[in-house]
Amino acid sequence: MxxxxxxxxxxxxxxxxxxxxxxxxxxxxxxxxxxxxxxxxxxxxNSEVIHAGIYYPADSLKARLCVRGKELLYDYCAERDIPHQRCGKLIVACDESEQQQLQQLSAQAIANGVNDLSWRNASEVNAMEPELSAHSALWSPSTGIIDSxxxxxxxxxxxxxxxxxxxxxxxxxxxxxxxxxxxxxxxxxxxxxxxxxxxxxxxxxxxxxxxxxxxxxxxxxxxxPIHYCKGHYFSLSGARPFKHLIYPVPEHNTTGLGVHATLTLDGQVRFGPDTRYIDEIDYSVPEALAERYYRSIRRYYPGLADHSLHSDYAGIRPKLQAAGAAFxxxxxxxxxxxxxxxxxxxxxxxxxxxxxxxxxxxxxxxxxx
Ligand SMILES: Cc1cc2nc3c(=O)[nH]c(=O)nc-3n(C[C@H](O)[C@H](O)[C@H](O)COP(=O)(O)OP(=O)(O)OC[C@H]3O[C@@H](n4cnc5c(N)ncnc54)[C@H](O)[C@@H]3O)c2cc1C
Structure with missing residues (x-):
């Protein structure tokens, strides 16, 4: 043999x-x-985002390997000319209560060794992204996108x-x-x-x-045990409204990071992914889901036009975390x-x-x- x-x-x-x-x-x-x-x-x-390492509990493997992986990845991309952009991201608080969540996130980032976050008030956000409606935001300059x-x-x-x-x-x-x-x-x-x-x-x-x-x-x-957790993506037609990645505050227990706007390297904008626990692998993207996307995206992007979202693709997270369970x-x-x-x-x-x-x-x- x-x-x-x-x-x-x-x-x-x-x-x-x-x-x-x-x-x-x-x-x-x-x-x-x-x-x-x-x-x-x-x-x-997936979203093809190079994450900064903000969200995960300090000393978790997700936090440590994300922070280390980000540095290795940027170096490797530069060495090999792998298409990528260090475009940065804004994590947006739509009101006062969400700003408190962002404060916790900011402290979490520091505990994880991510020391480059800074605050933007409403007018600074507006100067960076005129289409965005925000009470305040956290700016993460080391977040980026990559050609996976x-x-x-x-x-x-x-x-x-x-x-x-x-x-x-x-x-x-x-x-x-x-x-x-x-x-x-x-x-x-x-x-x-x-x-x-x-x-x-x-x-x-x-x-x-x-x-x-x-x-x-x-x-x-x-x-x-594995728990399949599906995320759907919708692409945006028309002119690109943002220069940076735009994220809402994350979901409870970071099950998902919220329906965010990611930029593709060819200049398109995609929204997603949501989080839905499912029993079987199924990559369909029902058009009917778009209604919920319009609602959650318009909280931070009120100018989102009717009929501008189109079902794109879905991914499935191999989660160890059951629905509603701890990290x-x-x-x-x-x-x-x-x-x-x-x-x-x-x-x-x-x-x-x-x-x-x-x-x-x-x-x-x-x-x-
Ligand atoms: C919706 C979504 C968004 C995400 N966004 C991001 C993001 O923006 N940034 C980020 O850092 N991460 C993101 N991720 C996570 C990232 O995509 C995954 O962590 C990563 O792709 C996992 O890679 P993998 O090689 O473990 O799994 P996979 O890519 O699934 O590879 C596993 C491979 O094993 C093969 N295989 C399985 N069984 C067998 C068998 N019996 N024989 C032979 N081959 C087999 C499969 O065919 C498959 O190709 C996201 C994930 C999802 C679902």
Missing amino acids: ERVDTTIIGAGVIGLAIARHLAQQGRECFILEQHPQTGFETSSR HGLMQNCQHDAERHGATLLLDTQVNALAWRNNKFIIGATTAGEGYEFASQQLINCGGLHAQQLAGLLQGYDASQIP EDFQFQNQPLHGIPGLLHCFGIESPGLTASLAIAEYVAKKLI
Whole structure:
């Protein structure tokens, strides 16, 4: 039976960033992806925002890996000419009570090591964004946008240059741990085979729990339940009203960051995502949802014209946090937790996973024993 060093399941941004990092360290990496192309699931269904690291509890992995990941990402974008813009964002308080929420956010940012936020009063906001209606706002200059596909292509290229092999159209459907190695059953273009691997990294995103459940003998009570949380996007037709990203105050427990305006690198504006817990993967965007979007967006953008929003796409967050439950962090399960050397599961890699991807790769490489 053929034997390889490290197998990574999933060629989203996390699997590709980890493959790049490990391959550069000299490890032989195989990346298995069930779709005919990389980044086909959550990694291409998000806001493409480089987050500053403001929202998450201090010392959480989300906070630490976001702040570190942002720096690594801006450096990598500059080095590789990956399309991006450090356009900054305004987090808007529409009234006095929301300003108190922003004050808490400002304190949270400082606790997370994000020291570049500053306040804007109503007239300063108006000077920056005349279309915006705000009582006050927090200005985050280090927030930006990135071409997520450009990022993934560069990670893939770096990994392959250092000897990694990417197998597309390859679905993993059986996993076992025998005689100190993993036996991996997969099909490529419908043809089944088995091979052995010394290490196994599960970057399956929405399917990570299902993959962990395939591993014979793995204690199922260790696998955290997954909760699908969908977010819909609507694109705006007509002239672009904003120069910066515009966010409302976040939802309770940062389940979502509120229906915000993101800019695309080609100059379009998109609104979203909302948060809806769902039972099955479904990427439809019902036009009927637009009514709620008009209402929430007009709180900060009263000039939003009728019939200017058009259903665009949806993404699904692989949340560990159930609806209404307390904050849950990213989870990386390695040998100290489950006792199997060379096995690492990535669970709950929702936002800010894209921003944190290069820092997650660094972290996972250290945790892989
Ligand atoms: C609505 C939304 C908005 C977001 N906005 C942002 C943002 O603005 N900024 C930010 O930093 N983050 C954002 N995120 C988070 C970010 O998109 C994710 O954290 C990141 O894309 C997760 O990448 P991944 O590689 O873990 O998952 P995925 O991209 O889903 O990749 C997992 C891969 O594993 C493959 N796979 C699964 N099972 C198998 C199998 N059995 N065999 C072979 N392959 C398999 C899948 O096909 C898939 O390609 C957002 C997420 C959502 C849902």
